[in-house]
Amino acid sequence: MNDTVDKLVIFLAKRDGIDKLVKTFQYVSKLLHWHVQTTHPAAAARAKNWELASGISRKAFRSGRFLTGFNALRRSPGPFPALAVLSNAGEMVYFFFDHFLWLARIGVLDAKLAKTMSFISAFGEAFGYVFFVAIDWIVIREGVREERRIVGGEGIDDEGRLKLKKIRVDRVMRVMAMAANLADLIIALAEIEPNPFCCHAITLGICGLVSAWAGWYRNWPS
Secondary structure, three states: OHHHHHHHHHHHHOHHHHHHHHHHHHHHHHHHHHHHOOOOHHHHHHHHHHHHHHHHHHHHHOOOOOHHHHHHHHHOOOOOHHHHHHHHHHHHHHHHHHHHHHHHHOOOOOOOHHHHHHHHHHHHHHHHHHHHHHHHHHHHHHHHHHHHHHHOOOOOOHHHHHHHHHHHHHHHHHHHHHHHHHHHHHHHHHHHOOOHHHHOHHHHHHHHHHHHHHHHHHHOOO
16 A cells, blocks of 8 residues: 555656646546536536646646657657657647647637647647657567567577566557557547547547556556
């Protein structure tokens, strides 16, 4: 019990940890609003306010987050520099214009700017996530090939077992990342090209929770 509490404290001390918790609130309240909007209007209104407050607080909390992608590229673009540049550039556009969306939503900027800022931010988000997913898919595929090579050998020594463990742990984390990015991609598409499937409360709610909980798993202290 104490170990779990300690891990929770460490998790919530991270900016990403707080973001995933508030994101959970945001999309649980979205689903709750959809579920009770016809039967309990008062409760639905409170759920909607909870959703909006959570969404706006997440935007404020992410101030300056667009520099994360720049810092990642500055330090090391990784084994796929072209894909890394495209993915991080998209994410930087997403977080940068999200600042203006937040300011328009709270009334600092003209509210009419909100729709344009939301579109640009969502487009950058979707663009970046496509390449993040591509990177993870390539690395997972290479990991599977390496795993088969190790297992297919005459024998597996301690070094081989260590490599297998590392490959499998990395694969789980990358699958979680892909799940989160694909879920967020659907949410972004709902803003870029509104359609009945992407814009439905159930679709958005489930995608938001998949993204939040996959991120929760990835950021939970080991």
